[in-house]
Each structure stands twice: as C-alpha cells, then as structure tokens.
Amino acid sequence: MIHLEGINKTFRVARRKSGFGRALQALFSREYELIHALQDVSFSISQGEMVGYIGPNGAGKSTTIKIMCGILRPDSGVCNIDGRTPWQDRIDHVRNIGVVFGQRSQLWWDVPVGDSFDLIRDIYKIDARRYKRNLEELVALLDLEEILKTPTRTLSLGQRMRCELVASLLHSPKILFLDEPTIGLDAVSKIAVRQFIKDLNSRRGTTVILTTHDMQDIEALTERILLIGKGRILMDGSLEELKKRSSWRKTITFEYLGPQPALDAGMTLREARPGRIVVYLEPEVCSAAEAIAHISRQVEVKDVSVAGISAEEMVAGLYREYDI
Amino acid sequence: MRLYLKFVAMHLQSQMQYKISFFLLALGQFLVSFTALLGVSFMFTRFNAVDGFRFPEVLLCLATVLMAFSLAELFGRGFDHFPRIIRSGELDRMLVRPRPLVPQVLASLIEFSRLGRLVQAILVFCYAIPASGIHWTWDKALTLCLMVLCGSIVFFSLFVIYAAFSFFTIEGLEFMNVFTDGGREFGRYPYSIYGREVLRFFTYVIPLALFQYYPLLYLLGRRTSILYMLMPLLALPFAIPAYAFWRYGLSKYNSTGS
Numbered sequence: 001m002i003h004l005e006g007i008n009k010t011f012r013v014a015r016r017k018s019g020f021g022r023a024l025q026a027l028f029s030r031e032y033e034l035i036h037a038l039q040d041v042s043f044s045i046s047q048g049e050m051v052g053y054i055g056p057n058g059a060g061k062s063t064t065i066k067i068m069c070g071i072l073r074p075d076s077g078v079c080n081i082d083g084r085t086p087w088q089d090r091i092d093h094v095r096n097i098g099v100v101f102g103q104r105s106q107l108w109w110d111v112p113v114g115d116s117f118d119l120i121r122d123i124y125k126i127d128a129r130r131y132k133r134n135l136e137e138l139v140a141l142l143d144l145e146e147i148l149k150t151p152t153r154t155l156s157l158g159q160r161m162r163c164e165l166v167a168s169l170l171h172s173p174k175i176l177f178l179d180e181p182t183i184g185l186d187a188v189s190k191i192a193v194r195q196f197i198k199d200l201n202s203r204r205g206t207t208v209i210l211t212t213h214d215m216q217d218i219e220a221l222t223e224r225i226l227l228i229g230k231g232r233i234l235m236d237g238s239l240e241e242l243k244k245r246s247s248w249r250k251t252i253t254f255e256y257l258g259p260q261p262a263l264d265a266g267m268t269l270r271e272a273r274p275g276r277i278v279v280y281l282e283p284e285v286c287s288a289a290e291a292i293a294h295i296s297r298q299v300e301v302k303d304v305s306v307a308g309i310s311a312e313e314m315v316a317g318l319y320r321e322y323d324i
Numbered sequence: 325m326r327l328y329l330k331f332v333a334m335h336l337q338s339q340m341q342y343k344i345s346f347f348l349l350a351l352g353q354f355l356v357s358f359t360a361l362l363g364v365s366f367m368f369t370r371f372n373a374v375d376g377f378r379f380p381e382v383l384l385c386l387a388t389v390l391m392a393f394s395l396a397e398l399f400g401r402g403f404d405h406f407p408r409i410i411r412s413g414e415l416d417r418m419l420v421r422p423r424p425l426v427p428q429v430l431a432s433l434i435e436f437s438r439l440g441r442l443v444q445a446i447l448v449f450c451y452a453i454p455a456s457g458i459h460w461t462w463d464k465a466l467t468l469c470l471m472v473l474c475g476s477i478v479f480f481s482l483f484v485i486y487a488a489f490s491f492f493t494i495e496g497l498e499f500m501n502v503f504t505d506g507g508r509e510f511g512r513y514p515y516s517i518y519g520r521e522v523l524r525f526f527t528y529v530i531p532l533a534l535f536q537y538y539p540l541l542y543l544l545g546r547r548t549s550i551l552y553m554l555m556p557l558l559a560l561p562f563a564i565p566a567y568a569f570w571r572y573g574l575s576k577y578n579s580t581g582s
Contacts, residue, residue: 072578104413
C-alpha cells in the first residue's frame with residue numbers, strides 16, 4: 001500500500017546572525033545551512049495497518065507526512081502509494097487520502113460547519129448518496145448533530161477537531177494521515193477521537209498513519225511504531241518490542257515501621273527516607289511479589305505501591321539512548 | 325466553474341457577517357482611488373492639456389487602468405495574497421485537494437470590498453465616455469473593452485509573478501508593487517508623458533502601455549491603423565512567462581513548519 005525507499009530531503013536554510021550589522025551583511029551575502037530533514041528513510045505499510053510515527057520535534061515527522069501527501073517532493077528516493085508517486089500524480093493520489101493537520105484547520109472560518117462539508121463534497125465530487133450516508137454516519141459517531149449550523153470560528157478545539165476528522169473522511173479515503181490529532185484536546189475529547197479512529201480502522205479498514213507526542217495515543221491506537229530521529233528511521237516495531245528494548249524496570253514504594261530493611265538481589269535503592277523507601281526492581285531477577293515478601297519479613301509494611309514505567313518515560317529513554 | 329461560484333457565495337456570505345467592516349473597507353478603497361482622480365483634476369485646473377491630452381481623454385485613460393486593475397484585484401486577490409497563503413500553510417491544504425491549483429488560489433480569496441474601486445471606475449467612465457468627444461462606433465467600443473479586459477489580464481499576470489517570487493523570499497517583495505500599484509498610479513496619464521524610455525519599458529518589458537497608450541491613440545482618432553486597436557491582444561502572451569515562473573516556484577516549494 002505504502003512503500004518508501006531511500007527518501008532523502010534536504011532544506012537549504014538561510015542563516016542570519018542576530019544584530020544589525022549582521023543583518024546588513026546578510027543583504028549582500030548569505031550563508032546557507034543545509035538541514036538534512038530526511039536521510040535514507042525506508043518503510044512499508046500494508047493496507048489496514050495503524051502506525052504511530054513518533055520522534056522529537058524537528059525529527060522529520062511532518063516532512064515525511066508531507067512527502068506522502070504529495071505536498072513536498074524529496075531530493076531522491078522512491079515513494080509509492082497505492083501504485084502512484086504522490087508528487088507526480090498529485091490529483092489522483094489525493095483523492096485517496098485524508099489529511100488532518102492538528103494545528104491547522106481545513107474548514108472555512110466564517111461559515112457554518114455544514115456548509116464547509118458541502119464545499120468539500122463539491123471539491124471531491126462525492127456523489128450525493130455516498131455523501132449523505134458518510135455524513136450521517138460520521139456525524140452520529142462523533143456526536144456533531146447540534147453544531148452543524150455553527151460557524152467554525154465559534155467551535156471549541158475539541159469540537160473543531162472532530163469536525164476536521166469528518167471533513168477529511170467524507171470522501172472515504174483509503175489512507176488517513178493524522179498529524180498530531182489530539183494536540184491541545186481535553187481528556188474527554190481525546191478519548192472520543194481515539195475511539196473514533198480505532199473504530200474507523202476496524203470497520204472501514206482505513207490505513208491510519210499518525211504522528212503524535214502523546215504516548216497514550218500510541219498505546220491506545222497503534223500496534224506498530226516507527227521511531228524517527230534526526231531524519232533517520234531508528235526503530236520499526238510493535239509497542240511490545242519497544243517495551244522490551246527500553247530499560248524495562250518497575251519501581252516499588254514501601255512505607256513501613258522500624259529500621260530500614262536490607263535489600264535482596266535484583267533490587268536497587270533509589271530513594272530512602274525514614275519510614276519510606278523506593279526501590280527499582282529488575283523483573284528477571286526478582287519479582288514484585290518476592291520483593292514484597294522479602295521486605296515484610298524484616299519490617300512491618302504499612303503501604304506498598306508498584307509502578308511500571310510509563311510509555312512516556314520509555315520513549316524519553318529511547319530518545320536518550322539514540323541521542324536525539 | 326460551479327464550484328467557483330459556490331466559493332464566491334461563501335466568501336460573500338462570510339464577508340457580510342461583518343457588514344460595517346465591509347462598507348468601511350469599500351469606502352476606503354473608493355476614497356484611496358478618489359485621491360488619484362482629484363490629483364488629475366487639480367492638474368487640469370492649471371493646464372489645459374498634458375502632452376496633448378485633454379482632461380476627459382486622460383480620464384478615459386485613468387478609468388481604463390483603474391477598472392483593469394480592480395477587476396484583476398477582485399478575481400486575482402488570491403495571488404496578491406499568496407505570501408500569506410504560503411505562511412499560513414493554506415497552500416499545503418490546497419495541495420491535498422484533488423483540484424488544479426490555480427482555480428483553488430483564485431477561489432481562496434475574493435474581497436468584495438474591492439468593488440469600491442470598480443464602482444469608481446464605472447462612474448468615471450460614465451463621465452468620460454460622452455465627454456471625450458469621441459464618435460463611438462462599434463470598433464471603438466470593442467477597443468475599449470479589449471483595453472479593460474487585456475489590461476486586467478496583464479495586472480493579473482503581475483500578481484502571479486509577485487506570487488511566484490514569494491516561493492523564494494518573503495522579504496523584499498515590495499519592489500513588485502512598483503509595477504502593480506505603481507502601474508496603476510502612473511497609468512492615470514498616458515505612459516507617453518513620462519518620456520520615451522519609460523514608454524519603451526512599458527511596451528517591451530511589462531506591457532502596460534499596450535493596453536493603455538496605443539489603443540487610446542486609436543480611440544482618439546490619432547491613429548487609424550487597426551494594429552493600434554488590436555495592441556491590447558499583444559499584451560496577452562505576457563501571461564505565459566508569468567505562469568511558467570509560478571510553476572517553477574511551485575516546484576521549489578518547501579512548505580513551512582509543522
């Protein structure tokens with residue numbers, strides 16, 4: 001379905017130092033800096049997959065998405081989506097894709113949302129029956145009945161994002177690109193959006209590619225993760241694999257009465273205060289149950305809490321590991 | 325085309341939501357170009373003729389350029405506004421729509437407040453057409469229509485060139501205004517009054533004189549060759565390099581931010 005091979009993209013950015021003298025100098029001679037936004041990026045995604053594309057800011061996520069959408073053309077490399085090269089067969093290609101840029105709206109600011117949808121119907125030449133069916137279904141799923149007559153400018157961010165989803169799905173695209181779809185949303189809207197994307201993927205079989213900084217998005221939605229950093233694909237695998245690769249530790253916090261207990265093999269002390277210790281566990285050596293048993297033999301334990309490492313910490317760990 | 329009309333309706337609807345702002349803008353447009361008219365008429369309180377052209381004849385010239393410009397601006401505002409379309413990321417959105425780009429840019433912005441200028445051009449025509457003392461025949465009426473139509477295409481091409489520059493640099497685009505706004509302001513008088521070099525420039529480099537000065541001579545009966553009547557058509561090929569330059573700019577497009 002989607003196949004990228006050896007994609008390179010370099011931007012030439014004029015560099016200007018601050019200060020008036022430098023600005024004056026820049027009028028006559030400019031220094032350029034080459035930024036390698038993407039270097040030898042290759043991956044394949046098959047139909048119906050849901051892929052999370054993660055990486056720190058400036059890693060090249062948006063650039064990759066823009067190439068796959070046909071907005072940018074790479075310096076070299078092959079990109080084949082559903083048999084087409086996006087930037088060559090732009091019009092045929094974009095008929096098959098839906099794009100949501102979380103930070104930018106595709107709706108017309110001053111007209112009611114419903115009118116924006118009608119314009120999109122005409123832009124995509126969606127036939128009346130299919131349009132009606134799609135619209136009714138999407139509006140019902142995302143609970144937008146009351147706001148169809150409201151101008152976009154008065155919508156809340158959560159409402160707007162749900163409308164954006166509808167707008168990019170009216171023409172039943174085979175592939176949906178979501179660039180930070182949950183950015184700035186409250187918890188309820190986030191969950192609604194995630195649930196909707198999940199449904200869409202399982203019912204229509206739409207291929208979904210999503211970039212995000214929200215690890216809960218990744219946990220909730222994607223089976224597969226692509227990690228990009230400094231323009232290179234660093235990892236391509238499932239969330240489970242990612243968990244295995246990252247330093248996968250648990251922490252246990254004990255509150256107890258009595259002197260500080262001794263630790264067993266596989267336990268490292270992270271924090272100690274009178275009556276409270278925090279311990280790292282290496283699960284291969286010592287299970288949580290064993291650790292609790294070991295400590296409670298020595299002191300009277302008042303409270304225990306066990307915490308796994310969150311996806312967020314895991315990714316932060318990965319960024320550190322790859323030095324990106 | 326039907327879609328374009330829908331966009332027109334949409335823009336009208338959304339601009340009518342801010343009625344006061346709309347009328348003030350239209351009034352502003354009207355007044356700004358009114359100063360040009362005043363300038364010309366003050367000039368003629370002192371002189372009877374400028375370079376051999378009388379007041380109503382100059383007004384004819386002024387109205388032609390004003391109308392051509394305001395038509396171009398009304399329909400081609402999207403190109404005039406192009407740097408902002410790039411910066412806001414709207415161009416990215418257009419690129420993921422299954423439609424050719426030029427109509428999308430045209431449909432992206434239609435400012436009806438620009439009608440203020442158009443109305444003024446029409447009013448000046450209403451005065452100048454009878455006052456010029458021209459014996460209006462079919463060929464002369466056709467010439468005038470050609471002047472206005474071809475003129476707006478030339479101005480429109482200038483907007484397209486302006487837009488094309490914005491692919492490469494956002495700063496320093498002001499110099500293009502010398503040709504667009506400048507062309508309009510200079511165009512109050514026949515280009516010949518600025519001297520031979522200026523006239524040459526506006527004939528061979530940027531063909532503003534082709535729809536203004538030469539056919540005006542035909543209208544006034546100072547030239548009778550049909551070539552002068554058809555001069556405006558010669559300005560049309562100017563659109564080709566303008567469009568080619570824009571396509572070239574587009575191929576170098578690098579998008580913005582995330």
